[in-house]
Amino acid sequence: MGARQPVYNTFGELVIPHVKAIENEYESYVAAFSTVQQYLRRSDLSSQPKEPTSKRFMHLVMTPYCKHAWNELIPAEFAVVIFSVDKGVEKSFVGLVDSGEIPLGERGEVVTNCNRNALPFPGDFDAVDANSTPPSEVLKTIEEIANKWGCNLGNEILIFAMRSEIGTLTSCIRWLERKYPCAKWRKFRILTFEMLLMALSELVENAGNNGAVIRHEGGAARFLYHSRYEYNPALACCWHQKQDNIGKVPYCALNIVLRRAYNALYYLCHLFGKAMKPNNHVPIADKHDVIDRELKKQFEVLMNEDPIGVKREEKPMVKYEVEENVFKVKYDNRI
Numbered sequence: 001m002g003a004r005q006p007v008y009n010t011f012g013e014l015v016i017p018h019v020k021a022i023e024n025e026y027e028s029y030v031a032a033f034s035t036v037q038q039y040l041r042r043s044d045l046s047s048q049p050k051e052p053t054s055k056r057f058m059h060l061v062m063t064p065y066c067k068h069a070w071n072e073l074i075p076a077e078f079a080v081v082i083f084s085v086d087k088g089v090e091k092s093f094v095g096l097v098d099s100g101e102i103p104l105g106e107r108g109e110v111v112t113n114c115n116r117n118a119l120p121f122p123g124d125f126d127a128v129d130a131n132s133t134p135p136s137e138v139l140k141t142i143e144e145i146a147n148k149w150g151c152n153l154g155n156e157i158l159i160f161a162m163r164s165e166i167g168t169l170t171s172c173i174r175w176l177e178r179k180y181p182c183a184k185w186r187k188f189r190i191l192t193f194e195m196l197l198m199a200l201s202e203l204v205e206n207a208g209n210n211g212a213v214i215r216h217e218g219g220a221a222r223f224l225y226h227s228r229y230e231y232n233p234a235l236a237c238c239w240h241q242k243q244d245n246i247g248k249v250p251y252c253a254l255n256i257v258l259r260r261a262y263n264a265l266y267y268l269c270h271l272f273g274k275a276m277k278p279n280n281h282v283p284i285a286d287k288h289d290v291i292d293r294e295l296k297k298q299f300e301v302l303m304n305e306d307p308i309g310v311k312r313e314e315k316p317m318v319k320y321e322v323e324e325n326v327f328k329v330k331y332d333n334r335i
């Protein structure tokens with residue numbers, strides 16, 4: 001009884017706080033998901049329509065040059081997309097960022113990333129004719145877009161990012177905020193895009209019995225990470241559309257945010273039975289787009305399967321594993 005004593009495993013690592021950490025992580029997961037659900041239901045948000053399917057969401061991606069200190073990354077390119085289920089993609093913005101500096105010992109990392117992603121070298125922007133957004137303007141630009149399109153949660157800017165990219169994004173924002181501390185920007189609230197897709201899918205009629213409703217983040221990621229549109233140069237920034245860089249279109253931050261938004265819309269339009277308008281819900285067709293028979297087939301199977309089949313399809317994923325662990329761990333503790 002009372003305060004728990006620290007317990008160490010064979011290797012001298014703390015065990016009890018680790019258990020606590022799992023519990024906390026699960027609690028914050030549940031809390032974040034209910035935030036998304038509440039956000040969709042709210043009808044009093046300024047600059048946002050009442051209906052959840054008309055509400056606009058912001059997806060943000062930053063690709064980095066390299067590390068700065070242990071918890072910061074220097075951003076190289078950033079892109080945002082604003083979209084809603086009803087109107088599709090409503091706005092997108094992309095900017096290359098000339099940090100001008102390379103931290104000591106990071107030159108190799110910068111060269112690697114520049115080659116892989118076809119990025120202009122920091123400090124070289126003028127020589128290669130690349131338009132850039134000054135680093136001091138990046139967060140301000142994101143804030144202005146959030147204000148204009150109503151992507152706010154209380155006093156915070158509401159961002160949806162892929163779960164696996166939240167670390168990169170926060171590290172880039174840390175660098176930008178520390179570098180330009182005098183600017184007054186509001187806080188960022190980052191939630192996962194996967195949760196947004198789950199919460200949106202639950203809005204469909206008879207969601208409890210609909211096999212196409214997404215029940216876990218892994219299911220949402222399967223749609224969002226689809227490679228359709230990856231090589232569509234129309235979805236890339238001017239820099240990545242240049243002859244020399246066109247092979248690296250999949251790494252363009254604009255292509256990344258747009259293809260995710262279109263992937264989400266592809267799923268949501270099918271789910272809600274909405275017509276897909278060219279440009280809004282589907283990009284202008286390109287010969288490089290994968291005609292996605294496989295995904296369509298998966299989707300149709302999900303839509304038509306009997307409930308037992310659906311359960312089999314949606315077997316334990318991250319969410320359930322965490323749940324089980326928490327339960328088991330709590331039980332062990334009582335002994």
Ligand SMILES: [Zn+2]
Nearest residue numbers: 237240252253
């Ligand atoms: Zn680009």
